[in-house]
Amino acid sequence: MNVLIDKEWLLKNLHDQNVRIVDCSFSLADPKKGREEYEHNHIPGACYFDLDKDLSGEVSEHGGRHPLPDLKEFIHKLELAGIDKNTIVVSYDQGEGAFAARFWWLLQYLGHEKVYVLDGGFNGWKEGNFPVTSEVPAYKKTTFQSDINYSLIASMEEVKAAAEEQKANVVLIDSREEKRYLGIEEPIDKKAGRIPGALNKPWFEGLNAGYYKPAEIQKQRFSDIHTDNEIIVYCGSGVTAAPNFIALKAAGYEKVKLYLGSFSDWISYQENKIE
Template sequence: MNLFVDKEWLLKNLHDRVRVVDCSFSLADPTKGRQEYDKNHIPGAIYFDLEKDLSGDVGEHGGRHPLPNFEEFINKLEKAGIDSTTMVIAYDQGEGAFAARFWWLLQYLGHEKVFVLDGGLRGWSEGNYPLTSEVPVLKKATFKPNINHDLLANMEEVKAVSGGQVSNTILVDSREEKRYLGLEEPIDKKAGRIPGAINKPWFEGLNAGYYKTAEVQNQRFSDINPENDVIVYCGSGVTAAPNFLALKAAGFEKVKLYLGSFSDWISYQENKIE
């Protein structure tokens, strides 16, 4: 499954009917991504902020990066000249998670012509490709969503899998091993994992911002039957997105994202932690 474009392809197609979206962000400094976009970005790129555009307001449940308000999100897509047929290329600084989050959101809205720039802005810059500080003015489009509910898992579904009421579904924890094991938890109020989950750290699917080949991804997930349903999660539904892409690239068809992830799971006092 082709989910990525390389910088050479994008350079050749910058002036065609392609929309580029800069998703650069820093969890340590939420203003950094926008500041870096204002300094330098790929020509024609529009900026989407993880917390302001790709996430909604944080509440009692839903996790630290819940689903955005889709009316507002779609309005911004339309202002960026994106309709239901536009080819969209998302990138971030090269970490992979923020562009993957945007990619997943468009897929969830039923937009299939969305891809991730492999290597991100880092790879683009290393190729000495053009950068600009100019913010494009684009003609407004009309975006008609067609929600793909099969891509999203909610807490009750995850709870049924974790509790053994649902078979043939694998829970994949995408966080680093020490958080998965509960040895360290720098962000969330509780440490540990959703019972029954296996660990596949998301960053092991990339190499310096570039996604590893489908063959390597298949090796990473070789202990998972491709016939099984797979639900990926992380701390707040952001770094699980690269694992979602990696699984899709490896040929897994039945993959869902638990978008609320561990931060949503622990917001329900009755939920068990392993």
């Protein structure tokens, strides 16, 4: 599955009217930072989508810390950005990878297949001394037609069945760092630990300075998992699991789902067990 776009391709197609660039820069530690960085400097022609305000919905009792956005509102924002079914969309962040991957997954979920992630992100772009601007573009409103791909998302009930029944053909992957996976350290969520039966594949091990590692290395990362298995990836709130989703696709895994609510949703149900 071809997910990544390199900066050379984007530079060559920078002024193509059919290409839309989306800046997803964000900081979990400072939610205002991403927009401030965008307003200071971004790739020419890029519009901005905020993780909290655009790529996530209202936080409630269940659904996790970054639940699915209201799809009607999200689609309206895509239309204001001039994105329709024919638009080639390229998302990027500062180089962390997770926020651009979140946007990519959301468009895939809406059935838009012409969406890619800029490999290396904005840091890689600047390292190439490619053009930047502070100019905020305006685009002609379009009509975006969604065709939701329900096969990309896993419900809490599906995850619970996988955790309780320990099915041989369903694999849960915890994308967080090892300390959080083991329950030694939990800096964000109210409870520490993991969903029972989950394997640990930290998401950042699939990248190198913002660039995704080659498919062969991704295959080695997941070599203990059969390609015929159904895989459900999760993290703390469904954001950093998205790069693992992309890495699994690059490694040749077809049946991959994202548990969007992730661990923060799992622990919101008192009856759910923690390992």
